Amino acid sequence: MKTVRVVAAIIKNNGKIFATQRGYGEFKDGWEFPGGKIEVGETPQEALVREIREELDAEIAVGELLDTVEYDYPAFHLSMDCFWCEVVSGNLVLKEHEAARWLGKDELGSVEWLPADLGLVEKIEAEL
Numbered sequence: 241m242k243t244v245r246v247v248a249a250i251i252k253n254n255g256k257i258f259a260t261q262r263g264y265g266e267f268k269d270g271w272e273f274p275g276g277k278i279e280v281g282e283t284p285q286e287a288l289v290r291e292i293r294e295e296l297d298a299e300i301a302v303g304e305l306l307d308t309v310e311y312d313y314p315a316f317h318l319s320m321d322c323f324w325c326e327v328v329s330g331n332l333v334l335k336e337h338e339a340a341r342w343l344g345k346d347e348l349g350s351v352e353w354l355p356a357d358l359g360l361v362e363k364i365e366a367e368l
Contacts, residue, residue, distance in 0.1 A: 243317045247288040248275035248357070249325040250306055250364060251332075256342040257364060259351060260296075263338035271351040273322065273360065274337070284321040295337070298330030307363055311356035318356050344368075 250273055251258035260274045276291035278284055285302045292300045303324035311318045334340055343350065345368040348361050 241312070241317050242315075243319055245278045246275055246318065246320045247278060247284045247291065248273040248309075248320055248322045248360075249288055249292055249300060249302075250322055250360070251292075251300065251325045251327060252368075253326065253342070255368060256344050257348065257368070258332065259341050259343050259348075260334070260337040261339040261351075262354070263336055267354050269338065269352075270354040272354045272357045275320075285323070288323060288325065292325070295335055296330070297333040297335060299328050300325045301328050306367070307360060309356050309359055311359070313355070320356055322360055 258274070259271050262268055262270050262272055274292060274295055275288055276295065278287040288302050289300060292298055306322045306324055309320040309322060332340065341351065345365055348365055353361060
């Protein structure tokens with residue numbers, strides 16, 4: 241099975257986490273943590289900075305690794321490095337996503353997370 245390596249930003253601000261709703265593809269309308277594929281020659285942190293700049297028009301500071309999620313979708317294996325992040329400049333403008341929400345600890349279960357992201361929610365709740 242093909243492995244796809246991606247990164248995800250767990251963007252935290254004032255005790256809330258930034259979640260985005262996918263606006264395209266097979267998993268359209270599912271909620272996820274923003275990020276994307278790691279390109280050849282990039283570190284996970286560099287990929288995350290680039291992806292957030294491209295998708296959300298913002299600059300982030302990448303912090304500690306929260307978790308690496310390994311998840312088998314029917315067509316591929318996903319390996320997702322998930323980092324705590326904070327916005328250092330910009331306003332999180334949605335360029336590719338349908339919607340976004342800032343979710344507090346008690347609101348994290350209020351959206352339909354994509355399967356790979358679901359496992360992260362419990363870890364995030366424990367840290368908020």
